[in-house]
Amino acid sequence: MLKGLLFGPDGAAFSPTHTRKGDRLYRNCVSQTVLKHGSGLCPFGRVPAGEIEADVIDQLCAVFRQPEIVAGTWKSARAQAEDITEADAREALQRLDPMWDDLSPAEQARIVAQLVECVDVGKGGLNIQLRVDGFDGHARDMRSSKIKAEA
Numbered sequence: 001m002l003k004g005l006l007f008g009p010d011g012a013a014f015s016p017t018h019t020r021k022g023d024r025l026y027r028n029c030v031s032q033t034v035l036k037h038g039s040g041l042c043p044f045g046r047v048p049a050g051e052i053e054a055d056v057i058d059q060l061c062a063v064f065r066q067p068e069i070v071a072g073t074w075k076s077a078r079a080q081a082e083d084i085t086e087a088d089a090r091e092a093l094q095r096l097d098p099m100w101d102d103l104s105p106a107e108q109a110r111i112v113a114q115l116v117e118c119v120d121v122g123k124g125g126l127n128i129q130l131r132v133d134g135f136d137g138h139a140r141d142m143r144s145s146k147i148k149a150e151a
Contacts, residue, residue: 001109044121064093
């Protein structure tokens with residue numbers, strides 16, 4: 001889900017990988033620094049993919065509830081489609097949280113790529129940089145799917 005979006009403190013990208021131990025599959029993201037030069041040069045050489053993805057989704061959902069994000073998304077989306085209301089924008093942003101688990105992995109990745117510019121892993125945690133234009137696109141997409149469902 002975060003392929004091409006996850007970076008370490010040295011600016012190196014992380015790549016998705018996995019390992020098997022018995023019947024268990026462990027998904028990880030590994031720093032390119034570790035892959036090229038070994039584990040001693042990067043403090044966050046390998047991170048669990050599931051945990052990072054869950055943290056990103058949790059932070060996105062928290063952002064969706066912020067009134068200034070709803071208002072900004074509505075204003076931006078309205079510039080593209082004048083009939084989008086603030087309620088449409090709020091609903092589009094808030095619908096993501098309860099329906100997330102029902103989406104396919106490809107759709108989850110598409111939405112994350114639409115909304116997230118990059119995710120930096122550091123000692124202080126994750127720093128998520130959002131795509132401002134992605135929110136109005138998401139609101140338009142969700143409104144279009146709602147209109148199709150009602151038809």
